[in-house]
Amino acid sequence: MALRVNYFVDETVSNLRRNVLLTLAAVSTVSISLLLLGVVMVGGEVLTKMVSSWEGKVELNVFLRDEATPEEVAAIKTQTTGMPEVEEVFFESKEQAFEEYKRMFKDSPAITENVDPNALPASYRIKLKDPNQAEPVASRLQGQPGVDEVQFGGEAMKRLLKFTGVVRTILVIAIVLTLGAAVLLIANTIRLGIYARRKEIGIMKLVGATNWFIRVPFIFEGTVQAALGALVASALIYAGKVFGLDRMQDAILFLPLTVSSGSIIRMFFTLLLIGIVIGVFGSTLALRRFLEV
């Protein structure tokens, strides 16, 4: 078996070298296909992060009546923390509310000086697991003893959630489309490479090579090409991150624009895997026609 592995490795290397142009064509096709896919994936990650950071800011504010008894306040706490939709509940006392208020308007002392620290109500701030649940949760809390008013983003938030939903759907469609395009492009390149060597395959069949013996070098080649393609695509995306996204992030601080190097490495392995899977299946499928003699 050791001898055969030698043969396969020799054959793969010499075929890749002998058909430099075909190899280049194949590698660049794979790179471009995977680059497209990678860009959509990275773009998707940035967008998803942005969208979740907006959604994460959605909170319910449950303002408490000044005359609410400590029992009523405690009961609201127990009720809200017990709800399955609720992620976290913070209590903000009148004093904390005033501090926050002073902090918000620290540049305009005139406004803060005229406000009685007691004028601001104590409240519960409720973080939800799914921002879409804001309305039903709010209506359940509305009118509970001790609750003055429940506020949530309302219309504006609904619009935001609708928008983020659309963004997510578009992302999924874009990934499916680019993945499909990558599969077609790569499979087609493999088919061209095999077609260019159909004579060789015919002779191998005639002198009695088994189908696996014919297939393995093609699969090796497909794998090497896919790996090179994934490497090139990931390198380009990494360059795009360093010179594009990172600089943009420095300029626009309030949006989470960039992706970590770790997620680029994860993406490289994803692209590598996709490339290899397509390479192996593509060459096996494309060879079937030529092996049926």
Place this chain on the structure above:
Amino acid sequence: MIRLENVSKVYKGSVVALRDISTDIQKEEFVFLVGSSGSGKSTFIKMLLKEEEPSEGTIYVAGKDIGQLPRWRVPYLRRNIGCVFQDFKLLANKSVRENVAFALEVIGRPKHIINQRVPAIIELVGLTEKLNSLPHELSGGEQQRVCIARAMVNRPPILLADEPTGNLDPSTSADIMNLLERLNESGTTVLIATHDHAVVDRSRKRVIELDGGKLVRDQVRGVYGIG
């Protein structure tokens, strides 16, 4: 070595290529298969290689019913049959040595066997000086010798040749036939499909003639025409 029993082949669209052929080719025989284009010669050859299946009848190669052979065994059948073609089918980007070695590499023969057999067979066909030439640097006759070397390097008991002299001039054809006869004398069963009159008439070997898919003549020391 090769036996056909009532073999017929009908292609799709009811084109009849062979009708009820029965014949027997013994070990170490030298046989010409003659007939005009479309007489069924190519179908005959393809069925021996299991490239085509007979519609009816049974084909035995080396004593085995090849109709019973599972798909995955077909490569092993082909290792018993060397093939030579009119258009040589050499790999243009491989040298003479590499073209011949290829036939051993792809059936997984170890390197020391390849290094030993390839130069020997190339010497046998008289091309030692062209060992590292590429096919386009060779004449037609030389290319056919490479093709024969490739067919024989695995030492198959049977050699099939489909119009081996079809592209060659008469004196080169005679050289190639001499080579094939020598291989036959050393124990290989040889079957040559051809419509080259001169070659058949000169050799005076067994002739099987096909006409419109039917076996019309089987003569022990025949010539091309009715004799």
